[in-house]
Amino acid sequence: MAGPKYPGFDTLALHAGQSPDAATGSRAVPIYQTAAYVFRDTEHAASLFNMERAGHVYSRISNPTVAVLEERVAALEGGVGAVATASGQAALHLAIATLMDAGSHIVASTALYGGSHNLLAYTLKRFGIETTFVSPRDPENFRRALRGNTRLLFGETLGNPGLDVLDIPAVAAIAHEARLPLLVDSTFTTPYLMQPFALGADLLYHSATKFLGGHGVAIAGVLVDAGRFDWEASGKFATLTAPYRGFHDMDFEEESGTRAFLLRARREGLRDFGACMAPMTAFQILQGIETLHLRMPRHVESTRKIVAFIEKHPAVEKVVYPELPSHPDYELCRQLLPKGAGAVFSFEIKGGRASGKTFIEALRVFSHLANVGDAKSLVIHPATTTHYRMSDADLERAGITAGTVRLSIGLEDPQDLIADLERALKAAVK
C-alpha cells in the first residue's frame, strides 16, 4: 500500500500558509496593514496575552500576512515554524539573543558575510558574547574551538564570498556531540538548492532580501527552527528551560517542547528587541517565493554559462565557484548541492585593485551595488565595500584579495551578460 504523500515543493511555494481569505475570498495573500487587533471582550484579551488562545495582539509580535510568510518558509524548509524579522541580520541577532546570555561563546566559520562577522567579532563582544572564528574547510576546527561556555556553532551554507561549502553533516555531528545546536545562514542556497535541516542543522535563517524575494525591493529576514534540538536534554540553555520572570515564569521548553525556541524568540525577542517584519514586506517576499522554484534553476543555469566564459578569459586570474574542480569544496558541493551551487561567485581579475575598479565601471548591464540574489545581475568589489571593515588578515582568512570581484547572476539573457562582462574585461586590461 502506497503511503500518503506530502505536497511538492512547488505547490508549497505557492500555497503553504494561506487559505483563501475567509472574510473576502481573496486568493492573493491580503496585506493586513494594521498595528493592532480588536479584542472580542476583556476575557478574550486576557487569554491572548496569556497564550491561552491563538491569534494576534499587536503586529510587532505577529501579523496575519507575516504569519503566512513564516509558515510558508517553515514548510519549504521542513521546520516546525519560523519568525520573520526586519532583516537577515535581525534574524541572526534574534537567534543568538534567544539562546544565550553574556558570558557565552560562539564558534563561527571565518567565511561569513561582512555584517555577520562584524556583529560577532565586535558588537556582540561589547555585550559579553565572544566568538572564535575557524576555517570551515576542516570541520574539526569547530571541535577544537569549543569551550565550556560555547552555546552555538554557526556558518553559511555557502560562505561569503569564497563560496566555501559548509560540511553541515560533519559540523552538525560535532555540535550534537557537544550538546549544542548548529545554526546556518541559508541565504545563498535557499530551500530550493539545499535543505539544511535534512543534513543535520538545527536552526537556519535567510536574508529574505536576496533570492527568496528575488526582486530587491524589500529588506527582510526569516529565522526557522527544525524543532529537533532537545534543549532540556542539553542542559545548556537556561533561556529555554528555566522559568522566565519576563513571561509569567514560563519555562518555554516545558510549555511547548518542539516550539520552545520560536516561542521565546517571538515572545521575548520580537516583543523586547522589536525587529519585526512589516506586513507589506511579507507580501513582497511572498510574491518572490511563489516563483522560487522557477527562478533558481535559471539562476544556476545562467551562472554556469557565465562561469564557463569567465574561466577561460585571459584577463582573469582565477574563478571561485564550487562547481569547478579547482574549488577546494568541489566534491562536497557535488554531494550537498546536487541542484547547483547557486548564482553568486567571485573571480580575481589580473591587475589587482585598479583593474577591478575599471572593470566595474565599464559594466552596463550589471549593477554595482551591495546586494546579491536579485533578478537583476549585480557586481561588487568586496575589499572596498561589504568587507571593508575587516583587517587584511581577516580578509585573507575569508579568501578575499584586492582583486576579488563578486558577481550575482540574475535572470537576464545570459548572452547579454556575457557580452557585458567581455566588454568590461577588455577595458580592464587595456
Next chain:
Amino acid sequence: MNFKVAGKPVFVYTAARALDPGKPALVFVHGAGLDHSVFGLQSRYFGYHGWNVLALDLPGHGRSEGPPIPSIEGMADWVREVLEHVKIRKPGVIGHSMGSLVALEYAARHAAERIALIGTAYPMPVSEAFLEAARKNQHAAFDMETIWGHAPQVPLGGNPNPGMWMYGDTLARLRRLAPGVLYNDLKACNDYSGGFESAAKLQCPALFILGRRDVMTPPKASRGLSQALKNSEIVTLESSGHSLMAEAPDATLDALIEFFPRRADL
C-alpha cells in the same frame, strides 16, 4: 512538575502553578506518539481559570521515562497512580485520540467528574500498513500519522497559531520518540476492546469533540460509543481534522469551557 511513580521519572505540566487542594482538577491525556504540549493553549487556559491542570506525559513520551505502557487499560491505571501520588480524586479527564480511550477507561475503572473525548473513535482500528511501518520504526509511520492526523487542507492552509507549520511540528515530536513507542501506542489503540463495556459502566457526562474532516477518526466512527453512553453530547468542528487542539484551538477550548463548569458551579 517532576516526580517518580513506581521508581520512574514522570512529568506533568501544571501551567507552572502549584496544585491547590481547594480547586477541581482537569487531567489531559495525549494521543499516540505525542506529549502534553499538544494541549498547550487549552491546558494553560484552565490552569489560569480556577483549575488544577495536569497535562501528562505518558511513560516513554515527552519528559516521562519509558518504557511505554502496552495497553489502554494499563495507561488508565498508570494515570490513577499518578493522581494518587498528587492526591487528586475524581478529576475531569480530557483525552485526545489514544488519550480519549484512556480517559474512557479511566472513568470506568476509577472515577471521573466528566470526560471529554477529542478526536475519538471506538473501536480504533489502525491499518496494517501503518502498524507495520511503526513496528519497523520506518519514517513512513511518522508520515502517515502526520498526514492523516490533519485535515486535508492543512498543508495548504493557514495555521491558527501564527508562524507555525503543523506538519513540521508533528514530525518533530515523532522524531524525538524512542524506537518502538509509536508502534506501542498504535497497537494499544488497535487492540483495545473494552470500550462498550466501559461505556456501560459510566455515570458521568461525556463530551465528544470531533473534526468533520478527520480522516483518522471520522465522526461516524464514534457514533456507537456515543450511543452506548448514558449522558453524552457531541460538538463537531466543521473545518478540523484529527489534530483539533492545533487546527481549531479556540473552538476546541470553547467546547471544553462550555462542558467543564467553572469552579463555583461544581
